[in-house]
Amino acid sequence: MLTILKELWRFLRVRKKLWMAPIILIMVIFGGLLVLAQGSVVAPFIYTLF
Amino acid sequence: MYILGISAFYHDSAACLLKNGSIVAAAQEERFTRKKHDAAFPRHAINYCLSEAGVSANDIVNVVFYEKPFLKFERLLETYLAFAPRGFRSFLSAMPLWIKDKLFQKSHLLKELKQSLGTTVDWSDRLLFSEHHLSHAASAFYPSPFEKAAILTIDGVGEWTTTSLAEGLGSDIKVIKEIHFPHSLGLLYSAFTFYTGFKVNSGEYKVMGLAPYGKPVYADLIKKNLMHIAADGSFQIDMSYFDYACGLTMTNKKFEKLFGGPPRRPESELTQREMDLAASVQKVTEEVLLLLAKDIAESTTHRNLCLAGGVALNCVANGILERSNIFDNVWVQPAAGDAGGALGAALCGWHIHHSGERQITTNLDSMKGAYLGPSYSTAEVEAELLSCDAKFQTYKQDEMLQVVVEALIDNKAVGWMQGRMEFGPRSLGARSIIADPRSPLMQKKLNLKVKYRESFRPFAPSILREYVNDWFEFDGDSPYMMLVSGVSHDKRRVMNDNEESLFGIEKLNISRSDVPAITHVDYSARIQTVHVETNALYHSLISRFYEETQCPMLVNTSFNVRGEPIVCSPSDAFKCFMGTELDMLVVGSVVLRKEDQSGSSHSVYAGDYALD
Structure with missing residues (x-):
């Protein structure tokens, strides 16, 4: 996981697309929550967010 | 040095193995899993490639994936941003999938490689990525017979590129425009x-x-x-x-x-x-x-x-x-679609990453006729067919050819499975359904009773290279059925006024040439030239058919029904044979006749596959 994130950071720097970093970060967090929500443990939390 | 190329996760997953830059084996995953356009990680195709070469995972110096996942992710994200707020709903539904499939594709690939090839190798050190259109360009240029050439790659989309213009010089590819x-x-x-x-x-x-x-x-x-x-x-x-x-x-x-x-x-x-x-x-x-x-x-x-x-x-x-x-x-690269990306990626690994030497095959090309898939010995064929409860007869090769020619002349549709399976979407005489092209009813019979597909679709001829100019307005090599050309004027039948006035699908029922089964409504045909150098047995079969009929070609269509991947193994071929109105099946020198098979072997087949 950490290696992939490091590589992604390097990729964004080389491509001069660091502005994407916060968007990706938010997507990863929300995406992760959505995946977790399938297990229903955090579903109520997601529900309040939306 | 062995290099493995992989394409996967979009459609038409495939694997290809190179040995010192020469293609050893290549196959699409769909042929093994029997799921048309299978996009899954090609573990069966990889295992086949390794067994064909007789090597283990340790021998593979690099695995090259055919596109760059981060670049693709960048395109997806930027596109949604550019079009926002349009597409917000699809963005929400696709987002978790992208994160898993694109952002973390490398870890997904490493996990799959471990599962398929074992944990003895640290694949993270050996995994490389090539750009999608560079993979296509490599698959088009490196196996071609040219020292230098212009390269044109056009498809739906790779990472960002949809069309690229490049040039190839020796072992180098230089992209000019995208x-x-x-x-x-x-x-x-x-x-x-x-x-x-x-x-x-x-x-x-x-x-x-x-x-x-x-x-x-x-x-x-x-x-x-x-x-x-x-x-x-x-x-x-x-x-x-x-x-x-x-x-x-x-x-x-x-x-x-x-x-x-x-x-x-x-x-x-x-x-x-x-x-x-x-x-x-x-x-x-x-x-x-x-x-x-x-x-x-x-x-x-x-x-x-x-x-x-x-x-x-x-x-x-x-x-x-x-x-x-x-x-x-x-x-034209015979596996021009994404499956061919596996070959291109492996070739990029050899020529660009390792600066490997390029051996140009000036006679035809380096694709070995695209016969790069699995083959089966007579003993294996017999054992597999026996397990299917099939009734068959094994002939000497020469006798088998005579039996098949007689069946073809008798207007029989024959399933023809010989040697190594083709790589790419076309059947080229290794996994083909063949028939007599002179029969005016053959197109309809094959479409409706054998292939279970739309009646408007034409069939292609496999013609001896030596006679192509006598029958078509074309005098070159087209070993991969990648060119369409007109039937020669002297072989065409002139339409009367009534026939000329027909519209649309009604045109189909009119016999337009001496070989109506392969003549499309505009007098065109998708030609496969058959070469003795790449498929001697198929060449012999058509030569013998020519001796008896003065017609140097056969109808050649892929050995499958609509929605089904082309057959790979003898049991796939037998299943297709029994589920359709094919009259005869020939696997190697083993011949099966429909009338000899027991009733229990018959199956209803057409509905087994989702329509394509």
């Missing part, structure tokens, strides 16, 4: 595939087959409204007519308004309108292809052209390009 998403000739064709009621990513060749029934009455409308085409062939799509960039369909309401109605419902009746739409998008595609070819010919001064990418499977356009004489020679 056209980026969302401006895509492949996606324009796919949009019309969707609009005419066929499946995107598999129905494009049906649109191509339908085009000769129509007139290109919408071509100007397309050029005036949907796209701007510049003099150098570069183009820009007006995205206000399309929904593919960030929506869930290809076309939108504005598109429907322009063409006067909603998309045709899949499997509903085909009308003249769909045929005209098909003819129109086909014509525009041909025009753009010719302009792009002219541009790259002028900018590079090369006389050879190599083609790959999904649009290069459009053999009608390829035929026009070949006859245009813009280039002296045109070579």
Whole structure:
């Protein structure tokens, strides 16, 4: 996981697309929550967010 | 040095193994899993490649994936941002999938490699990525017979690129120009595939087959409204007519308004309108292809052209390009679609990453006839057929050829499975259904009783290379069925006024030449030239058929039914044989006749596969 994130950071720097970093970060967090929500443990939390 | 190339996770997963730059084996995953266009990680294909070469995972120096996942993710994200707030719903539904499949694709690949090939190797040190269109360009140039050539790759979309113009010199490929998403000739064709009621990513060749029934009455409308085409062939799509960039369909309401109605419902009746739409998008595609070819010919001064990418499977356009004489020679990669990306990726690993030497095969090319898949010995064939409860007879090869020729003359449809399976979407005489092309009823019989597919679709001829010029307006090599050309005028049958006045699908029932089963309604045929150097047995069979009939060709269609991947093993072939109205099956020198089989072996087959 950490290696992939490091590589992604390097990729964004080389491509001069660091502005994407916060968007990706938010997507990863929300995406992760959505995946977790399938297990229903955090579903109520997601529900309040939306 | 062994290098493994992989394409996966979109459609047509495949694997290819190189030994010191030479192709040892290549196969599509769908042939093993029996799921058409299977996009899963190609573990079966990889295992086959390794067993064919007799090597273990430790021997593989590099695994090269055919595209760059981060770059693709970047395109997806930027496209949604560019079109926002349009596409918000599809963005929400697709986001978790992208994070898993694209952002973390490398870890996914490493996990799959571990599962398939064992944990003894640290694959993270050996895994490389090639760009999608560079993989296509490599698959087009490196196996070609040319020392230097212009390279044109056109498809739906890779990471960003949809069209690339490059040049190949020895072992180097230099990209000259690119056209980026969302401006895509492949996606324009796919949009019309969707609009005419066929499946995107598999129905494009049906649109191509339908085009000769129509007139290109919408071509100007397309050029005036949907796209701007510049003099150098570069183009820009007006995205206000399309929904593919960030929506869930290809076309939108504005598109429907322009063409006067909603998309045709899949499997509903085909009308003249769909045929005209098909003819129109086909014509525009041909025009753009010719302009792009002219541009790259002028900018590079090369006389050879190599083609790959999904649009290069459009053999009608390829035929026009070949006859245009813009280039002296045109070579098309037989696995021009994404499956061929596995081969291209492996070749990039060898020539670009390792600076490996390029051995040019000037006689034909380095593809070994595209016969790169599994083969079965007679003992294996017999054992597998016995386990299927099949009744068969094993002949000497010479006797088998005579038995098959007699069956063909007797108007039988024969399943023909010989040697190594083909790599790419075309059957080239290793996994083919063959028949007599002189029979006026053969096209209908094969379409409706054997292939269970739409009756408008034409069949292709396999013709001895030595006689191609006697029967077609073509005198070159087309070993991979990638070019369409006209039937010679002296073999054509002139239509009477009544027949001339027929429209659309009614044209199909008219016999148009001495070989009606392979003559399309516009007198064209998708030619496969058969060469003794690459498929001696198939060459012998057709030669013997020629001796008896004076006809040096056979009908050749893929050995499958609609929606089914082409057969791979003897049991696949037997299952297809028993589920269709094929009269005879020949696997190696083992011959099976339908009337000999027991009733319990018969199966209802047509409904087993989802329609393509």
